[in-house]
Amino acid sequence: MTGSDLILYGPAYSTYTRTARLTLEEKGVAYRLVEVDFLRGANRTPEHLSRHPFGKVPVLEHGDLRLYETGAITDYIDRAFPGAPLQPKDASARARMLQVIGVVVSYIYAPMVGQILFERLIKPVLGQPADQSAVDIGMRRLRKGLGVLEQLVEGSPFLIGGAVTLADLYLAPMWAYFLQTPEGEAVAPTLPRLANWWRAVGVRPSVVKTEASLR
Numbered sequence: 001m002t003g004s005d006l007i008l009y010g011p012a013y014s015t016y017t018r019t020a021r022l023t024l025e026e027k028g029v030a031y032r033l034v035e036v037d038f039l040r041g042a043n044r045t046p047e048h049l050s051r052h053p054f055g056k057v058p059v060l061e062h063g064d065l066r067l068y069e070t071g072a073i074t075d076y077i078d079r080a081f082p083g084a085p086l087q088p089k090d091a092s093a094r095a096r097m098l099q100v101i102g103v104v105v106s107y108i109y110a111p112m113v114g115q116i117l118f119e120r121l122i123k124p125v126l127g128q129p130a131d132q133s134a135v136d137i138g139m140r141r142l143r144k145g146l147g148v149l150e151q152l153v154e155g156s157p158f159l160i161g162g163a164v165t166l167a168d169l170y171l172a173p174m175w176a177y178f179l180q181t182p183e184g185e186a187v188a189p190t191l192p193r194l195a196n197w198w199r200a201v202g203v204r205p206s207v208v209k210t211e212a213s214l215r
């Protein structure tokens with residue numbers, strides 16, 4: 001089976017959908033993106049709930065295989081298709097990559113996406129004003145996570161090792177949005193390893209091709 005019959009469900013603006021797309025792009029796999037605009041409720045339809053029991057995105061369909069959870073999707077794409085591997089073979093490097101992904105998912109996503117990006121980028125699109133106190137609470141939570149992440153960066157320019165890995169593809173979509181906020185603009189220059197990482201990763205063809213906007 002080739003990638004041309006592969007379907008990814010999720011809006012281009014979603015960070016986890018973009019992680020899956022970045023994985024497909026890095027592996028050179030053809031796919032069709034079917035938009036599920038969750039900001040306007042398209043993830044709560046019976047059709048989408050039959051694909052994803054929790055009404056989230058992304059969902060991948062490849063032949064008889066239907067998968068949700070970004071970790072499962074990206075691991076499948078990386079292993080099922082040829083192309084440069086996106087996960088180190090070495091056990092220690094792979095574990096450190098998974099550690100970074102764990103930090104991003106567990107300690108970065110909620111304050112960065114759920115609070116800062118929600119207030120600064122999503123609410124304006126929905127015609128609602130940003131709540132500064134929610135931004136402040138989000139930034140207090142986020143600072144700790146960002147400091148830890150900065151210390152975990154061991155590659156140059158990549159987060160782990162000498163090649164792009166799934167860790168880079170998890171962080172890139174969130175980081176790209178974060179830089180569009182006043183908080184991101186202020187904090188990013190204080191994190192030199194992450195700034196160095198983004199200078200290289202932010203211009204990768206996969207990242208440029210999947211650029212998305214909430215507006």
Ligand SMILES: N[C@@H](CCC(=O)N[C@@H](CS)C(=O)NCC(=O)O)C(=O)O
Pocket residue numbers: 014015016017038043055056057058068069070071
């Ligand atoms: N654990 C899930 C999380 C997916 C997730 O939270 N996706 C967000 C978009 S980036 C979503 O579907 N949000 C819509 C909602 O929660 O209603 C995964 O790894 O795929």
